[in-house]
Amino acid sequence: MSVPSAIQLLLLGVLTTLMGAACGGADSNLDSLSQPTAPSAAGSEDCCIVQHAVGETEVCGQPQRIVVLGPYVLEPLLALGIQPVAYADHFEFHRGDYNNPGQQIPYLGRLITQPLVNVGTSLNPSLEAILGVQPDLILALDSNTEQYDTLSDIAPTLVLNWDEPEQNLRAIAQAVNRSEQAEQTLRKTEQQIAAARETFAPLVETHPQMLMLLSPELSTIYLGNQTGLCSSLVEALGFELVSFPESSSAAVDALQGVISLETLPQLNEADSIILLGTNASQIQPLDTMDEFGEHQLSNLRPAWETNAIAQSLDASKAGRVYFIPYYLCRGLPGPIGTELYLEELKQQLLPSD
Numbered sequence: 001m002s003v004p005s006a007i008q009l010l011l012l013g014v015l016t017t018l019m020g021a022a023c024g025g026a027d028s029n030l031d032s033l034s035q036p037t038a039p040s041a042a043g044s045e046d047c048c049i050v051q052h053a054v055g056e057t058e059v060c061g062q063p064q065r066i067v068v069l070g071p072y073v074l075e076p077l078l079a080l081g082i083q084p085v086a087y088a089d090h091f092e093f094h095r096g097d098y099n100n101p102g103q104q105i106p107y108l109g110r111l112i113t114q115p116l117v118n119v120g121t122s123l124n125p126s127l128e129a130i131l132g133v134q135p136d137l138i139l140a141l142d143s144n145t146e147q148y149d150t151l152s153d154i155a156p157t158l159v160l161n162w163d164e165p166e167q168n169l170r171a172i173a174q175a176v177n178r179s180e181q182a183e184q185t186l187r188k189t190e191q192q193i194a195a196a197r198e199t200f201a202p203l204v205e206t207h208p209q210m211l212m213l214l215s216p217e218l219s220t221i222y223l224g225n226q227t228g229l230c231s232s233l234v235e236a237l238g239f240e241l242v243s244f245p246e247s248s249s250a251a252v253d254a255l256q257g258v259i260s261l262e263t264l265p266q267l268n269e270a271d272s273i274i275l276l277g278t279n280a281s282q283i284q285p286l287d288t289m290d291e292f293g294e295h296q297l298s299n300l301r302p303a304w305e306t307n308a309i310a311q312s313l314d315a316s317k318a319g320r321v322y323f324i325p326y327y328l329c330r331g332l333p334g335p336i337g338t339e340l341y342l343e344e345l346k347q348q349l350l351p352s353d
Contacts, residue, residue, distance in 0.1 A: 050175050052158040053142050059156050059175045063137035066176075067130050067155070070122035071108060072162040073139040075334045076169040078111045079185055080178045086117035086133045088125045090331065093292075094118070106292045107332060107340060130154055137175060163228060165334040189335045196342050197237050203349060204238035207320065211242040211270035214326060216278050217299035218307060221259050224276050230329035233341055234274065242270045261309055268313055272320040272349070275300060278327065296325035322348045 047060040067086040068074045077084060087098060087105070094104040101112035117133050120126040123143055130138065131154055138157040140148070151157040158175060160168040166186060173182030212224030212231055225231050225241045235241060244259075244266060277297040301323050304310045315321055322345075329341045 048174060050158060050171055052171055053161050054145055054148050054159045057152070057156050057158055057175075059137060061136075063156075063176055065133060065135045065137070067119060067133060067135040067138045069119075069125050069138070069140045069144055070162070071106070071331050072141060072165075072333065073160055073168060073172070074105075074108055075332050075336050076165065076172050077139065077176075078108060079169065079335045080173055080176060080181055082176055082178070083112065083114055084116060084139075085114075086119045086130065086135070088119045088122045090122050092121055106327060108336065111336070127151075127154070139172060163333065165229075169334060185335050189338050192339060192342060193233070193236050196346070199346070199350070200237045200239075207271035208238070208240050209242050209269055209271045210234055210239040211267050211273045211315065212276065213273065214276040214278070215300055218261065218303035218310070221261060221264075222257060223259055224274070227276065227326075228330055229333040229337060229341060230276055230324075230326065233329065233338060234345075237345070239272075242267050261307070264309055264313060270313070270315050271318075272322070273313070273315045274322050274324055275304060276324055276326040276329075277301070278325070293325045293328070296327055297323045324348070 047058050049056050049058055066077065066082065066084045067088075068077060068084045069088045070090055072090075074084065074087060089105065093106065095118070097118045098104050098109075098112070098116040101109040101116060103109065105112065117129060119129040119133070122141060125144070125147070127147075127150060130151070135155040138151050138155050140151060140157055140159050142159060142161050144151065145159055148157060148159055156175075158171055160171060162168075169182050169185065170179065173179045212227065212234065214222040214224040214227060214230075223243065225243055231241060244263070248266065277300040279296045279299055304316075304321065304323075310316055324341075324344055328344060329337060331337070332340065
C-alpha cells in the first residue's frame with residue numbers, strides 16, 4: 001500500500017475531523033473481556049492512518065473480516081471485544097479449521113464465539129488461505145515483516161511488535177474504531193495489578209525474594225528475570241527477583257543465557273521459586289486444550305522433584321516452588337494474559353481460605 005502524500009494526509013485529517021467517525025473515534029463499551037462482540041456494520045468509508053512497526057497503513061471503514069497471525073495479536077483484538085474470521089497460531093496445536101476454538105486454541109479459545117478459518121502458523125501463514133477469506137484487515141507480527149508487502153496486497157496490514165502490548169492494543173483499537181475502549185481496558189488492567197499488589201502484600205513482606213527460572217526439562221536452565229510479563233508482573237506485585245552477584249562467573253553465564261544446575265545453590269537466598277515450563281520441543285496437534293498447561297510442565301516438574309540439587313534449596317524444602325506454563329505469560333502479554341496470570345499466581349502462591 002502506498003503512503004499518501006502530505007496533501008492527501010492533510011485533506012484526510014480535515015475530512016476525519018469533520019465526519020467525527022474515523023478510526024479511533026467513539027466506540028461502544030463492553031461489560032467484560034469474556035463477552036466479545038462482533039464489530040458493527042460500517043456506516044461510511046472514513047479512513048485513518050495507523051502507525052505500526054514497519055510504517056503506516058490506511059484503514060477505511062469498520063473492518064469486518066480480520067485475519068490474525070498469532071496469539072500476541074489475537075489477545076488485544078479479543079480484549080476489544082472483536083472476533084476475527086481467521087487465525088494462525090504460533091504452534092501447530094490443531095490441524096483443520098477451528099470449529100471448536102475453546103478446545104483448540106490455548107487460553108484465548110474460550111473467548112471466541114464463532115468458527116475460524118485456519119491459515120497456517122504465524123511464522124508461515126498460508127497466503128492462499130488468507131486470500132480465501134477475503135479479509136479487510138490483517139494483524140501480523142514483526143516476524144512477518146518480510147511478508148508485509150505481499151500481505152498488504154491482500155488487505156490493509158498492521159505489523160506489530162510482540163513485546164509492546166500497550167502499543168499493539170492502541171494500534172488495533174485505532175484501526176477498529178475502539179480507542180476509547182482500549183484506554184478503559186488499560187486502566188482496568190492497572191487497577192487489577194494495584195489491587196493484586198495489596199492482596200500479595202503480606203506474602204511479599206514475609207517472603208520477598210523470588211527466583212524465576214525458565215526450563216523445558218532442567219537440562220537447560222535460563223534465569224527468568226527478563227521474560228516480559230512473566231517477570232515484570234511479579235516485580236509489580238512487590239517481589240524482588242533474585243540474581244547472581246555481578247562479580248560471579250555465573251552472572252556472566254546468566255547474561256549469555258543458559259545457567260548451570262550446579263550454580264543454583266548460589267541463589268539459595270530465594271524465599272520462593274517460580275519455574276516457567278515450556279515443552280515446545282514436543283508440540284504436536286492436540287485434541288483438547290484442557291491439559292495444555294500440564295503438557296507444558298510435563299518434563300520440568302518431575303525433573304525438579306527428583307533432582308538432588310533442586311531439592312536441596314530452601315524454597316524446595318519449604319514447599320514454595322511453583323510451576324507455571326511459560327506460554328501463559330509470555331505468549332499473552334496483554335490485558336487478558338495479565339488477568340489469567342494474576343489468577344494463576346493467586347491460586348498457587350496465596351493460602352486458600
